Every structure is written in structure tokens, then in C-alpha cells.
Amino acid sequence: MNKYKTINRRKSDRIYVGNIPIGNNAPISVQSMTNTRTTDIINTINQINQLKKVGVDIVRISIPTTEAAEAFKIIKNKVNVPLIADIHFDYRLAIKSIEYGADCLRINPGNIGKKRKINEIVSCAKHNNIPIRIGINSGSLENDILKKYKSPIPEALVESAIRNVEYLDSLNFNQFKVSVKASDVFSAVKANKILAKKITQPIHIGITESGSLRNGTVKSSIGIASLLSDGIGDTLRISLAADPTEEVKVGYDILKVLGIRFRGINFIACPTCSRQEFNVIKVVEELEKKLEDIETSMNVSIIGCVVNGIGEAQMAHLGVTGGYKTSGLYQDGIRQKNKLNNKNIIEELEMHIRKKSDELKKIRTVNENDI
Structure with missing residues (x-):
């Protein structure tokens, strides 16, 4: 994107x-x-x-x-x-x-x-x-x-x-x-x-x-x-x-x-401040470890508040904007009805990322076969 x-x-x-x-x-x-x-x-x-x-x-x-x-x-x-x-x-x-x-x-x-x-x-x-x-x-x-x-x-x-x-x-x-x-x-x-x-x-x-x-x-x-x-x-x-x-x-x-070769997840994350509604650093670090096996190229935006969160989320395959107790979830720039529970945000995000990775893999495979 x-x-x-x-x-x-x-x-x-x-x-x-x-x-x-x-x-x-x-x-x-x-x-x-x-x-x-x-x-x-x-x-x-x-x-x-x-x-x-x-x-x-x-x-x-x-x-x-x-x-x-x-x-x-x-x-x-x-x-x-x-x-x-x-x-x-x-x-x-x-x-x-x-x-x-x-x-x-x-x-x-x-x-x-x-x-x-x-x-x-x-x-x-x-x-x-x-x-x-x-x-x-x-x-x-x-x-x-x-x-x-x-x-x-x-x-x-x-x-x-x-x-x-x-x-x-x-x-x-x-x-x-x-x-x-x-x-x-x-x-x-x-x-x-x-x-x-x-x-x-x-x-x-x-x-x-x-x-x-x-x-x-x-x-x-x-x-x-x-x-x-x-x-x-x-x-x-x-x-x-x-x-x-x-x-x-x-x-x-x-x-x-450099835009030369893509493998795995490109995490876009804020450096955090007192506006963050969940522990951004911990979430990113844990997800990087859990998702090392994913080869699909995709952008995931994890921002702790709505100041820059919405804008970044709208440009990513998946995006999170921090909110009180629950955080907003975006997919392909579109706000989703379901929200993420901040207490379980790592587990829920991992599930959504893996699902999106599978979707992208299927789409890209079909496109490659059509060439």
C-alpha cells in the first residue's frame, strides 16, 4: 500500500x-x-x-x-x-x-x-x-x-x-x-x-x-x-x-x-507517550516474536492513540488505534465494527494478522497464476 x-x-x-x-x-x-x-x-x-x-x-x-x-x-x-x-x-x-x-x-x-x-x-x-x-x-x-x-x-x-x-x-x-x-x-x-x-x-x-x-x-x-x-x-x-x-x-x-524486497510484517508503531491506551512497546515486541514465521508481506500499524492512529491505520493492511479499554481495528483502511479488548490485544491481533496473511497469500497466488 x-x-x-x-x-x-x-x-x-x-x-x-x-x-x-x-x-x-x-x-x-x-x-x-x-x-x-x-x-x-x-x-x-x-x-x-x-x-x-x-x-x-x-x-x-x-x-x-x-x-x-x-x-x-x-x-x-x-x-x-x-x-x-x-x-x-x-x-x-x-x-x-x-x-x-x-x-x-x-x-x-x-x-x-x-x-x-x-x-x-x-x-x-x-x-x-x-x-x-x-x-x-x-x-x-x-x-x-x-x-x-x-x-x-x-x-x-x-x-x-x-x-x-x-x-x-x-x-x-x-x-x-x-x-x-x-x-x-x-x-x-x-x-x-x-x-x-x-x-x-x-x-x-x-x-x-x-x-x-x-x-x-x-x-x-x-x-x-x-x-x-x-x-x-x-x-x-x-x-x-x-x-x-x-x-x-x-x-x-x-x-x-528501500522497497527492494519484502518478507514478513512491516510493523508501523508509535514511540509511545502518556496518551497510549495500551502498552505499545510490549505489544509490538511480543507480536514480532510470535509472527516470525509469516512470510507474507504486509503492513500492520499499531498506534496507542487516535492522534496519528487513524491516519496510519488507513494506509495499512491492518491497523490499530488505541482507545479506552477497547481499541479500534482497521482492515485495508476501513474501520471494522468489532473492537479489540486491550487486555487481550496481543492474542486478538495475532489472530487477525494471521487471518489477513492467509487472505493476502491466496490473492497473490491467484494473481501470479493469472500472469
């Missing part, structure tokens, strides 16, 4: 991570990474399933040891989300991960070592039709590039990326995407803008090591939204020192605000 400005996205090549298309105007995919020990198979599987529940498209798993690779083999057979094997230093782990079913590799060629080792990784990836992400981070640049630039400035990140892009090109391998990340927002944004003009491969975007849930969300939102608004970015990850499911939620929220 909201109008969004169309963003002209940068043209890029198309690759696939499992069944997820990346690049060439495919939906921007949302990624996350497990933070359990990979050898802790049960908890890693549980975390992947939790990530799937909140809508993750792709999950990355660190493979630091042979034992982790063996665990990855088991994990891969127990989940149905595309998995990226994150490899550093040991090329043999990359090859083993491919053999064990990885849908993609994430490597920094600069720390893999001799070109012979990179060649073997690429040969195995090519044979198994598995893509690679060239991941360049400000904290792990090649020594000669650091020596040249003195510090990991954007130009240094891009030079490292181009060096590796050209090398993979020389091996006649084109199934790869590229990322240049920094913990400094402005460096990351500038590096990606420079890179976007130099390559045709898909670009993975994010602010690396961005920090805690609050600070990292702010930094990531500023940096990623800046790039997406310029049409740069084919897949993204929000890097937070927090529960990985929060990374996915923030990723979708950024895409939702």
Missing part, C-alpha cells in the same frame, strides 16, 4: 548458490553465518533451521579444520538451505568441502598461498560447477598491497580484488562473486563504488565486524542502504556480534525500507 521509487540496479553476471540466483537483477539474497562450532553438529543444525525460519537464503559455515569439514558433510545432509564453506589458509579444506556438498566457497586467495593451490581449488570448483566468493577484508590484505598503500584504504581493497578477479579470469573460471569489506562504513562504501565500475561479477555487500546488535545495525544500515540506493549489491550479510537470526531480520528490514 506504500509507493516506492524504483532503484536502477547495476548490471551484473548471474551465478547460482544452490538454487539461489545471484546477480543480473535476481532478488537480493540475504545471508548469515553460523557462530556455533562447526564440530558441534546438533547446535549448528539447530541454528541453521532457526535462520531458515526467519527467511535466510544462504548460510555460511566456517571450516577451519579437517574435523570441521567432516562435520560439514553431516550438516549438509541434514539441512535444506544452500551452504557456503568459509575457507582460509588450507586449500585442502576447500577441496574437501566441495566434495562434501558445499554450494559455494568463500576464500581470500591472498591467504591461500601459492597459485598452484588456488588452481586446484578452481579446478575442483569448475568440475563440480560450484561458485566462489572472492572475499577481500580490510583486516587481511596481502602484505605487498599493505606495504604499497600503508593502510587498508578503499583503493587497496579494490586492487586486491581486481588482482584476484583477473587471476580467476585467466583460469577461464567465471562463476564467482566479489566482496570488499571494511569495518569503517565510508571505506566499505567507497571501495564498493569503485569496484562496481571495474567488474561485471555479482557483488556481495556488508560492513564487516560492524559490532554489537545496536551499533552494528546502525553502521550496516547506513553503509548497505547507501550502496543499494546506488544499485550496488546482489547479495548481502549483516555482520553482528549477536544472534545470527538478527542479521537476517535486519537485512530484510533494510530491503523492506
